Amino acid sequence: MRADDSARPVPIAARVQALEAILVEKGYVQTASLDAIVQTYEREVGPRNGARVVARAWVDPDYRKWLLADATAAIASLGYTGRQGEHMVALENTSDTHHLVVCTLCSCYPWPVLGLPPVWYKSPPYRSRAVLDPRGVLADFGVTLPATTRIEVHDSTAEIRYLVVPMRPPGTEGWAEQELARLVTRDSMIGAGLALVP
């Protein structure tokens, strides 16, 4: 399966560099395509997309209803589609129920709305504990929920991707959508955080 184990200690940066060179030389990938992929996920597709979805849901009751009924279509209507967001479900946090999303088996994450997953989302501390001790995980993020709040953890074991709609913070009545979007953090759209309070 893999290269000779004696070659293992090659540092990962050198291994990736060599692999890229092999793939380019063999004609399987083009450097400009690689650059375009990096550009897309470093500069264009990120959690500000999801923040716009959430802010729209906060100000527009019809959009909120659509998002909760058919998240894939509602999110696509704002221009966010594609890889790792083909099948979306939105989960609305309320004072009664808090949703938290994890992928215990790998790193499934809604790329079109949140971009690439942060390291912690892909790492054993989060993946192991989110389903067993979510309150402990939330404490690592500095979040404490009332003891009576129901916590629903969603383990992304299939191709459904979940977007959490955090609660709209108090004191934002009358705010414009763009201002509200600034309060929507990436972590709040995973359920690992809350929206910022102005």
Added chain:
Amino acid sequence: MNGAQDLGGMMGFGPVQPEPEDVRFHADWERRALAIVVATGATQRWTIDAARHARESLPPGEYLTSSYYEIWTTGLEALLVDAGLVTAEELAHGRVLEPGEPRTHVLRPGDVAQVLAAGSPYDRPVAETARFTVGDLVRTRNLHPTGHTRLPRYARAKQGVIVRLHSGYVFPDTNAHGAGECPQWLYTVRFEARELWGDSADPTLTVAIDAWESYLDPA
């Protein structure tokens, strides 16, 4: 397979380490690793399920001590060798030793935006009607396949309730091994924490998984 990727419920990894959301990569090689994984996926020589299986096939000690982009890179190397696109010798020597497979589909720079924005839907029609409906009590099967599965260990042989009926979806357990998409109905199944973790479980907690029909029996 009961590999190291199946982390739910394990203990001892320490606290989660949050980080600011404007951090996208931690080293330049991570950018390149992401890009070559995405770009080589466009060769269509393997499925997303085969890619996941390649990653989870890492020996547990290696899996748990690798960063995620390292896991991706090692998985990709295995996929490339299995597909006959790159040889193990080429990986070991870090250079090309034989010409590339000429009929390989290559992602052109001008197509990147469209390909990423289109994605790759996994829902498929299923001829049979769904066996379960929302509200049904079900019990997950006690499956321990040596191949790929998306039923985590912590959720096997557990009673839950169907809370969503999705549609037909490609079945990873076959698709990962070149045995076809074999679509099945997909459900969201919710479990009380006590069912999963015993009497000391948080009484306010439920955990939901997405489960294909063949993972489930009526409760």
